[in-house]
Amino acid sequence: xxxxxxxxxxxxxxxxxxxxxxxxxxxxxxxxxxxxxxxxxxxxxxxxxxxxxxxxxxxxxxxxxxxxxxxxxxxxxxxxxxxxxxxxxxxxxxxxxxxxxxxxxxxx
Numbered sequence: 601x602x603x604x605x606x607x608x609x610x611x612x613x614x615x616x617x618x619x620x621x622x623x624x625x626x627x628x629x630x631x632x633x634x635x636x637x638x639x640x641x642x643x644x645x646x647x648x649x650x651x652x653x654x655x656x657x658x659x660x661x662x663x664x665x666x667x668x669x670x671x672x673x674x675x676x677x678x679x680x681x682x683x684x685x686x687x688x689x690x691x692x693x694x695x696x697x698x699x700x701x702x703x704x705x706x707x708x
Contacts, residue, residue, distance in 0.1 A: 606631045654708035655701075663702035 607628065614624040656667025659677050666684065670677035687694030 603631055603634075653705055655705050657708055663698070664707065665698055665701045665705065668705060668708070669701075 610619065610624060610627050610631065613619045614621075619627065653672050654668050655664035656671060656677075657664060659667030659670065661681070666677045666680035669675075669680050673680075684694040684698050687697065
């Protein structure tokens with residue numbers, strides 16, 4: 601998705617009242633800042649998000665993986681715990697993925 605499409609989606613969310621004025625301004629600035637670093641040859645915003653991923657010290661049940669992912673993505677940590685549980689129950693891969701993230705993602 602290009603920047604114009606992202607800005608249009610943000611404007612639509614703002615017009616529907618899903619985003620407040622402050623949230624809209626922050627999201628717009630984030631998109632535009634990501635665009636500026638992307639066009640200057642630096643790594644894109646997704647690389648920064650992945651490199652900034654850290655396990656949480658406060659919001660944790662086991663290793664802090666879900667709390668860290670929640671902070672990086674903006675979703676609540678219970679959503680990520682539910683996702684890992686569903687992956688575990690459906691495919692058994694949730695436990696493996698969680699353990700790998702626990703090992704390879706540094707603590708904050």
